[in-house]
Amino acid sequence: MDLIFLVIATIATLSAIMVFASKITFKSGLFLGAFMISIAILYLKLFAEFIAGVQILIYVGAILVLILFVIMLVGKEERILTINPLRIFLVSIMIILVIYSILKLKLKTYIINKYSIEELSSVLFEKYYLPFEVVALAILAGIIGSLFIAMVKEVKEK
């Protein structure tokens, strides 16, 4: 539990809160981008450098850009919801109880600190090759499906 982890974790938590708490939808999209980049830095801290690179490429580079495109198409502002102190009190008590029970877990205190891309690639392409191909087909089906949903020529007005 050192200083870098505390700073990055605080940035991630505040970005996640600000995704829902800002009035302008585009700003909440940008806070989502900050959240994803801070999660990628945490992956680097855990010696998972391939996952960090893939996260920046795919999440920030493709998914976030798509979300920002759709926000710019259908932008909407929204008022911040009212604050109810009783709800905040009850939810914070539940969160403190769960965190207390998590801290009682007896986990290993060391992590495997070597960069893992060779082991990951050898296990992925030898033992788990079938799920790899199946997931590639799944994303192909997703692309074709999303094209097919949005390809209607005229939309009957409500």
Next chain:
Amino acid sequence: MIEYIVLSFILISIAIIGIITTKNVLRILMGVEIILNAAAINFVAFSKMYNVLGEIFVLFILIVAAAEAAIGLSIIIMLYKYYKTLDLEKIREMRW
């Protein structure tokens, strides 16, 4: 390491509270992405204690999240074309 698990729990709970209290459909989609990312950091933290299977599963989570985000965004575009608004208080056709 236990601080990653506590962080993952805090992020998932923030995202769930945000999803059920917002009225904007795009914020719900962004909350779903926050949940997926928080679960992924949990997987990688556990993977670094034992063996490399958690990272492989995180790769699959990433790919499936990309497919799901694309389909969700196309549904949102069609929703906007049909209802002319994205306010969830007004889209009530399937509610009781």
